[in-house]
Amino acid sequence: MNVTDTDPYRPAAVGRHPVVGLLAVSAALLAAAATVGVLGVADGVGPGVVDGVGSVTGSLPGNVAVPRPGAASARQQVGIVTIVSTLKYQNARSAGTGMILSADGEVLTNNHVVRGATAVLVTDETTGRSYRATVVGTAPGADVAVLRLRGAHGLRRATLADDARGVRVGDTVTGVGNAGGTGRLTAAEGRVAALDRSITAADENGQDTERLTGLIEVNARIVSGDSGGPLYDEAGRIVGMDTAASASRDASPTAYAIPIEDARGVVRRIESGVETASIHLGYPGFLGVSTKNANGRGAAVAGLLEGGPAAAAGITTGSIVTAVDGTRVTSADTLRALLTRRDPGTSVRVSWNDVRGRARSAVVTLTTGPAD
Incomplete structure (x- = not known):
């Protein structure tokens, strides 16, 4: 499903300084409505910056060629969904990506993909079937959300790694997602540049800032719309969830993913059904x-x-x-x-x-x- 059928997707202008942006796409529903910014496009503007060094084991050689994204393979699409959220009170929609966790329709995505949503439509890219979804719970501070697809059964699950702690600097990885909110999954290959990174991410207006830690940094061309999508290792296992990107006219592409074991830990807390200051249910x-x-x-x-x-x-x-x-x-x-x-x-x-x-x-x- 294309979120741009009512108003063309309009990327923000390229900033002069590196920016860390959240990777959901937002588009105005009504031409007469107030302007709604594109949330965290990879070449967006805003004050979010990487302000934590993190740990680096080894280093990548300089001037590494980063491949251009292409269509995701059939294998890479298994268990992956595209997400369109209606933001009624903002007269807008946002688009992102998610991963199927269970055959009956539990889906993992970023919280910022569904933040402000009054309705969520999810499409299983393996079958092309769309489902209405409800929000099971969110962890805004960890940027994790769990959805439930209505009437879903027999879905193919995403292939999550048992433990992503084996990821090393220099490993080849591929980010897959709903790049640009087109409704078509693309694959962006790159390498792990650093581990245990800490960032402050923001939308294009410098609002909705969030502090994220323990991230995987990659040099893949992961862009807006890819939020909530999988970061695959060379074996085709999901080791992370694409979340934010930093880009500059003068810099190579840089993106960040939440390690999948961290995301799964938050999912278990949401599934426990216990609401806390950090876990919000429904x-x-x-x-x-x-x-x-x-x-x-x-x-x-x-x-x-x-x-x-x-x-x-x-x-x-x-x-x-x-x-x-x-x-x-x-x-x-x-x-x-x-x-x-x-x-x-x-x-x-x-x-x-x-x-x-x-x-x-x-x-x-x-x-x-x-x-x-």
Whole structure:
């Protein structure tokens, strides 16, 4: 499925400095909608940088030729899916990749592929069949998400390595994914350049930054849309999950993958069904607002969902949310964290200051929010 049929995929301009970007593609659904940036295209712009050296065992020779991506082989496509997420509240869609973990439709991908999603469509590239998917759980700090395909059975699973700790600098690897959000899997070959890398990744606007550690660094041409896709070793086993890329006009391609054993560890925690500060299950409760920081005074309402819980309670654009159930809100992140812990259908007391500065309060019932 091509995500560009309503609005052409528009890569961001090439930055002058190296950038680490998240590898999901985002496109505007409505021409009249506010501009939605392309998230972490490999040649995108933004302040994310590699700021951790990591460990390097051995080194690659200089001026190594990096092959151009080509079509993924039939073997490389087994158990791999393309993902299109609808971001209703942003009037956008994003595209990425995933790996089938079970015959009944459990799928591993990056959290940023489905972050903000209100609907997810997944296509099994082995059969061409598409499925609606629900979010089982996410680990935003680890950039891992688990999906469940509705009505799926008898699916062929991705071939995960039992242990990727045998990966060495200089090993040949291949990243496979939905490059550019075209709906066609491509393969990008390269070599392992370093291990145990730490990066700070961001979208093209320098927002939604995340700190990731323990990554595999490769010099393959892995690009936007490849997020959540497999990094294969020479034996055809998946040793990592493609996650971020850094590119510059003057630099060779550089991409980063989460070691597959690390991703599987997070999957097991999600499958345990125990929600924690780092593991979020299902969809969060949603107040129906978009917010920004208000200099420590709370979360300023920048946008409002028409007919949503906040609007029904009398909250308006320009209001500042100051507390939820008596817990002080000091920022947009604080409000998000408080609501993430609550299920849809939960009633909470929200306190806010209206545009005239008057303190107000009301009990609201949260609706189902987008994936976080």
